[in-house]
Amino acid sequence: MKHIFALRMSIGSALFLVVLAALFAYFVNI
Amino acid sequence: VKPEDSDPDRRSPRTRSRSADAGTVGNSAARSFPGTLLVSKVIYLGLAGATLALAAVGHPHPGRGFLVEFGVGLGFVGFVMLAFQFALTAKFRWLSRLVGLDVLLHFHRQMGFFSYGFILLHVGILISAQPEYAAYLDFRVDVPRALALWTVLLALTAILVTTIWRGDLGLSYEWWRISHAALAALILFIGLVHILRVGWYIADPWKQWIWVGGTAAAVGLLVYTRLVKPLRLRSRRWRVSKVRPEPGRSWTVTLEAVDHRGLTFEAGQFIWLILGRTPPTAIQHPFSISSSAAREDVLEVTIKELGDHTSRIGEVKPGTVAFVEGPYGNFVLDGDVKEAVFVAGGVGITPVMSILRTLRDRGLPLPTLLIYGMPSLEDATFLGELEELEEEGSPPLTLVPVFEAPPQGWTGETGRVTPEMLERHLPADHPGVRYYVCGPEPMMDLVETHLRERGVPLTRIHSERFNIA
Numbered sequence: 001m002k003h004i005f006a007l008r009m010s011i012g013s014a015l016f017l018v019v020l021a022a023l024f025a026y027f028v029n030i
Numbered sequence: 031v032k033p034e035d036s037d038p039d040r041r042s043p044r045t046r047s048r049s050a051d052a053g054t055v056g057n058s059a060a061r062s063f064p065g066t067l068l069v070s071k072v073i074y075l076g077l078a079g080a081t082l083a084l085a086a087v088g089h090p091h092p093g094r095g096f097l098v099e100f101g102v103g104l105g106f107v108g109f110v111m112l113a114f115q116f117a118l119t120a121k122f123r124w125l126s127r128l129v130g131l132d133v134l135l136h137f138h139r140q141m142g143f144f145s146y147g148f149i150l151l152h153v154g155i156l157i158s159a160q161p162e163y164a165a166y167l168d169f170r171v172d173v174p175r176a177l178a179l180w181t182v183l184l185a186l187t188a189i190l191v192t193t194i195w196r197g198d199l200g201l202s203y204e205w206w207r208i209s210h211a212a213l214a215a216l217i218l219f220i221g222l223v224h225i226l227r228v229g230w231y232i233a234d235p236w237k238q239w240i241w242v243g244g245t246a247a248a249v250g251l252l253v254y255t256r257l258v259k260p261l262r263l264r265s266r267r268w269r270v271s272k273v274r275p276e277p278g279r280s281w282t283v284t285l286e287a288v289d290h291r292g293l294t295f296e297a298g299q300f301i302w303l304i305l306g307r308t309p310p311t312a313i314q315h316p317f318s319i320s321s322s323a324a325r326e327d328v329l330e331v332t333i334k335e336l337g338d339h340t341s342r343i344g345e346v347k348p349g350t351v352a353f354v355e356g357p358y359g360n361f362v363l364d365g366d367v368k369e370a371v372f373v374a375g376g377v378g379i380t381p382v383m384s385i386l387r388t389l390r391d392r393g394l395p396l397p398t399l400l401i402y403g404m405p406s407l408e409d410a411t412f413l414g415e416l417e418e419l420e421e422e423g424s425p426p427l428t429l430v431p432v433f434e435a436p437p438q439g440w441t442g443e444t445g446r447v448t449p450e451m452l453e454r455h456l457p458a459d460h461p462g463v464r465y466y467v468c469g470p471e472p473m474m475d476l477v478e479t480h481l482r483e484r485g486v487p488l489t490r491i492h493s494e495r496f497n498i499a
Contacts, residue, residue: 010140021103024082029093
C-alpha cells in the first residue's frame, strides 16, 4: 500500500511539474 | 562530550523517558506524519516552481513560442528533480522516522524515471519545435558540447538500465551504488554547465550563483551522506560477540558497543550494517533490529539466508568489527496506541520481535495480537520465545501461528494469510489500534488492502518492506 502511496505521490508531483512547465511557457510568451 | 552527543538526530529523549511512563506507550512525534509530508511536498514542488519563476523574472527576451518554452521548462524541472534525488537518498533520520525510508526510496525511484522522461522530452520537444536545436548534439558543430550532452543522455540511460536490470546484468549491489552516485554527480555537473552555457534565462550573475549554489548543495549532500557521515561512524565501533543459528535458515548476530554507550533506537527500526569493514564503504545492508530497545549497548539483528550477501552470514566470526548506521524507519509504536496488531511473514518477524521484547522489558501492558505466517515448523523463527511471551502475558499477547505446511496434529490456522483468516482474528477497529505489517510483498499487499477495505486509515497502518536496497 505504501509503495502505491509513493507511486501516487510521484505521479501527482510529476503532473504538477508538467503543468508548471506549461504555465511557464505560457507566461513567458505573453 | 562526544561529537555525536551534539547531533540532534542521534538524541532521542522520548525513547529514554518512555519506560518511566507506562501509561503512554507510543511516540507522539509520528502523529505529525501527514502534516510533515505536506510540508516536504510543498518544499519539493515549491522549489521546482521557484526555479521557473527565477528564470522568468527580469528576463529581457520575448518568448520563443509555447513549444520551445515548454521544452525549456521541462528541462529546468527535470534538472531540479535530479538535484532533489540527492536529498531523497541522504538518509535523513528525521525524514525516515516520519515517512519511512521505504516510501522515500520508492519515491526516489519513481521520480528518477519521471526526471529521465522530462529530460528526454526536453530534448525531443526542442528539436521537433526548432530543428536547429539539433546542433547541440551535433559533433560537427561543437565537439565538447556534443560530447558533454551525449554523455548526460547516456549516463541517464545507464542509471536507468542498471537500476531496473541490475540483477540481469550481474552488477553487484556495491558497484551499482558506486556507479549510481558517480553517474548522478556527473549528470548534475554537466547539466549545470549546460544551463549556464545556454544562459538564455540565466544571464544575470545573481541567477547563476543561485544555480551553482543549489547544485553544489545537492552534490554536497552526496558527499555528506557517503563520506562525512560514514567517517563519523568510525568513532563508534561495534564488535560481533555471537552468531547463533535460528530456525528457518536464519542467523542472529549479536553486536556489542565498543567504548561507547550504544545506539538509542525505537523498537521496530532498522539499521544499515557494515560488517568486517571500515566506513566509508558501499558494502552495507539494511537489517531490522530484533533485540529489545531497552538495551542500547547490545544490538541483535536476525538475518535470513536469501541467496545473496546474506548467504554467508553464518560464517561471520565473533570478534569481527562492525559499524551501525541508523536507526531508521517508522515501523514503531506511535501516537496514542492502545492496541497493536502485527501481521508478520517469515523473516518479517524481526522488527515485531524487537517491539514485543521491548514491551516485555519495559513492563508495558499493551494488548497485542500477532498473526505470524511461516512455511513450516522448521522455519519458525522465534516461535518458542513467542509462545513463552504469550504464556507469561507481559505484554498481553494473542499469538496466531499460521503454517503453510502444518506439523502433524496441528489444529490452528494453515495455508497463507487470507482476508477470511484476518476477519477471524482481528479485533474491532478503533482509533487506538495500530497495525504493523511486515513480510513478503504479496502478504503485505493483501493485508494492507484488507485493512483499507475495513476502513482503517493509512496513518494507522505501518509497513516495512525489505526490498528497499
